[in-house]
Amino acid sequence: MKNEQRRRGVLFISNVPSPYNVSYLNELGKLMPVTAVFERDTSSERDKSWQEHSVTSFELIILKGIKTGVDSAFSLGVISHIRRMRNRTIIIANPAMPTGIAAILYCKLKRIPYVLQSEGGIAKDGKGFKERIKYFLMHGAEYYLSGMSLKNEYFLTYGAKPQNVYQYPFTSLYSSDISQSVLTPNEKKEARNALGINADCMVVYVGQFIYRKAVDVLLKACKDLDERVYVLIIGGTPTDEYNRIISELDLKNIHFSQYMDKQTLLKYYAASDVFVLPTREDTWGLVVNEAMATGLPVITTTSCVAGNELIADGINGYLVQADDVLALSDRINSLVSDPDLRYQMGQNNLSKIKDYTFENMAKTIADVITAQE
Numbered sequence: 001m002k003n004e005q006r007r008r009g010v011l012f013i014s015n016v017p018s019p020y021n022v023s024y025l026n027e028l029g030k031l032m033p034v035t036a037v038f039e040r041d042t043s044s045e046r047d048k049s050w051q052e053h054s055v056t057s058f059e060l061i062i063l064k065g066i067k068t069g070v071d072s073a074f075s076l077g078v079i080s081h082i083r084r085m086r087n088r089t090i091i092i093a094n095p096a097m098p099t100g101i102a103a104i105l106y107c108k109l110k111r112i113p114y115v116l117q118s119e120g121g122i123a124k125d126g127k128g129f130k131e132r133i134k135y136f137l138m139h140g141a142e143y144y145l146s147g148m149s150l151k152n153e154y155f156l157t158y159g160a161k162p163q164n165v166y167q168y169p170f171t172s173l174y175s176s177d178i179s180q181s182v183l184t185p186n187e188k189k190e191a192r193n194a195l196g197i198n199a200d201c202m203v204v205y206v207g208q209f210i211y212r213k214a215v216d217v218l219l220k221a222c223k224d225l226d227e228r229v230y231v232l233i234i235g236g237t238p239t240d241e242y243n244r245i246i247s248e249l250d251l252k253n254i255h256f257s258q259y260m261d262k263q264t265l266l267k268y269y270a271a272s273d274v275f276v277l278p279t280r281e282d283t284w285g286l287v288v289n290e291a292m293a294t295g296l297p298v299i300t301t302t303s304c305v306a307g308n309e310l311i312a313d314g315i316n317g318y319l320v321q322a323d324d325v326l327a328l329s330d331r332i333n334s335l336v337s338d339p340d341l342r343y344q345m346g347q348n349n350l351s352k353i354k355d356y357t358f359e360n361m362a363k364t365i366a367d368v369i370t371a372q373e
Contacts, residue, residue: 008373009033011085013078013103014093016040016071017060020172020286020358021093022053027362029057032369035088037061037081039099043071045208065099074098079106086112089369091145093117095137104137116155117365119147119170119284119305135159143372145365147284148309168364171356172286173293178354182295182346183270185339191271192230199230199253201336204272204296206234206265206287207279209242214278214301214322219245219254221278221329227252229336232268235259269294273342274335279304280322292316292353297345299331310356316348 009032014021017038025036034057041062053060065075078099082090090107094100095116107114116138139159146152147170155165183191192199203225207213215233219242222231234257238246246254260268269275275291277300288306291298298317300307311317318335320327335342 008370009085009088010035010369011081011088011090012036012058012093013081013091013100014038015073015097015100016043017053017062018043018046022055022060023172023174023358024361025060026055026057027358028366031362031366033088034058035061035081035085037063037078039063039065039075039078039094039097040067040071040073045070045210063099068098072097072099074102076102078103082106082112086110089372090114091117092141101137108140113142115143115145116141117145117147118154143368145368148305166364166368168368169356169361170284171289171358171361173289173353173357175354175357175359177290178293178357179295179350182343182350184343185273188271188273191267195267195271197230197271200226200228201274202230202232202272203274203276203332203336204232204234204268204291205276205278206290207277209236209239212280212282214280216241216245217278217280217323217325217328218276219251220249220325221332222251222254223249224329225253225332226336229253230255232257232272234265234268266294269296272296273339274299274332276300276328276332277304277307278322278328282306289353289356292349295346295350297335297342297349299328299335310352312348316345316352 012025012034015038025034028034036058063075063077065073067073082103092100092103092114095104135158138155143164143166144155144160146155146165146167152165152167156162192202205218209215231253232255236258238256275296275298277285277287279285279301280303282304285304285306288298288300288310298311300311300319301322302308302319303322307319311319313319318331320331
């Protein structure tokens, strides 16, 4: 054991108890004792479902503090929990947030071993004052848990040694969420009919209606799309900008929907043929995992971390540059016109995503923790 006084268990520190964090911690909690401390109860950008926690296998604690952004807060209360559980494996999953920074500084000061965990983020050149601060904060962890290959490079840039970086499959899926097979074009048409949708093909987007998600780019890319293709944009009420684009381009095939519960959303995934996430920036983009799990080909951008990690261009989807309307339009039209290609890409996605489950994520991390004890 690296630390003979350490008892098996985890103190997990993060910013908000997102649904995927809660599900992952429930699985990890089946394998070892887990206490999760969050600096804030939810993100102001998210709907009420993010506050409906179903905690079954771990202890959840929400700190009191000063809110500093949409999903962060500053609370020195984290220190008391580190003191109380300093012999556990301390995983800091919010190293760029105020409370996470406080946790790192306290652990450094008291020489308490800690682990850094992260799914998103791209390293810069390591130069400049801010970069030196980042190096100071990142350097010195006992080891690093990385949710993507780009994050491996991120940790290495800021002082981690290659042998101390461990990758795990970041996800929002249980194994039961992954489809067993891809629906045929006829089966998809039947699924659309059951939803009252009369269309030859269906393109779907799921996400927030905010600038960085680039729904405006998707709308512009639909200008030359056959009107028999049904484009469903799930995420809320269309903004004035979206309505203006639709009017200016005289788009006839655009349909909007509010957020849906998981079971309803699965029916629309099943009825769809192509999933599009035209994001300008996503530190992951879990909807990519979810679309892949239903056997959909995925079109997203090189600014989407999940796209870079999971999509092989031309194999299980396409990657385009953010804000490239013409490239996005071309890729959508190429899939809309080729059902055989859609089916093959869907099969490839089911093969790719099968290991990206909460069960496997928790086991991978638990195995690393156990090996380091």
